[in-house]
Amino acid sequence: MSKKILVVDDSVTARRLVVSHLAGLNLQVIEAGDGKDGLSKLNDHPDIGLIFTDINMPWMSGLEMIAEIKKIKNWQHIPICMLTTETGSDALTQAKDLGVNAFLVKPVQKEQLLAIVNGYLPSA
Numbered sequence: 001m002s003k004k005i006l007v008v009d010d011s012v013t014a015r016r017l018v019v020s021h022l023a024g025l026n027l028q029v030i031e032a033g034d035g036k037d038g039l040s041k042l043n044d045h046p047d048i049g050l051i052f053t054d055i056n057m058p059w060m061s062g063l064e065m066i067a068e069i070k071k072i073k074n075w076q077h078i079p080i081c082m083l084t085t086e087t088g089s090d091a092l093t094q095a096k097d098l099g100v101n102a103f104l105v106k107p108v109q110k111e112q113l114l115a116i117v118n119g120y121l122p123s124a
Contacts, residue, residue: 035060
């Protein structure tokens with residue numbers, strides 16, 4: 001199991017918070033600023049083991065990125081966690097329909113983030 005995590009969010013602050021929560025773990029965290037950048041990083045790092053992504057981003061939303069990921073056989077197995085400020089929206093229903101594995105409400109709490117990481121990357 002890969003110990004690489006991709007964090008996709010147009011907010012540098014949100015990405016930095018996730019990265020700081022993961023500090024000290026035996027992980028490589030790769031950052032992307034939008035869905036297109038996220039897909040590019042997946043191409044560059046085919047051994048990514050877990051993805052955290054925002055829903056609303058410029059150029060390509062998290063939902064659009066996930067739809068593209070699910071089209072590619074080698075990426076379909078990667079667990080995805082949505083980072084969102086939205087609760088009970090159509091976007092969350094759409095994310096579930098796309099196969100999102102988990103959801104975290106922003107601002108991300110360290111304990112919840114680590115529980116997801118440990119659930120999907122147990123050796124982290």
